Amino acid sequence: MAFADNLPISESLGVFVGVAGFDWLTEGQAEPLKALLSALVAGGVILAARRLLRKGRDTGG
Numbered sequence: 001m002a003f004a005d006n007l008p009i010s011e012s013l014g015v016f017v018g019v020a021g022f023d024w025l026t027e028g029q030a031e032p033l034k035a036l037l038s039a040l041v042a043g044g045v046i047l048a049a050r051r052l053l054r055k056g057r058d059t060g061g
Contacts, residue, residue: 008050012043 016039020030 008043008046011046012039015039015042 016035019038020032020035023034024030
């Protein structure tokens, strides 16, 4: 499996759009920096979780 298969690109984009859209609806303007930081943090957490889960699966079998 290639490294790119484990990248949470679609999840990160979803978080970015969700945060920007929520800010736009509640405050009347989108904050792209806040949305970008949230998306990067969420992507990092998802990537780390996938690596940890994969490592546990590889050694447990």
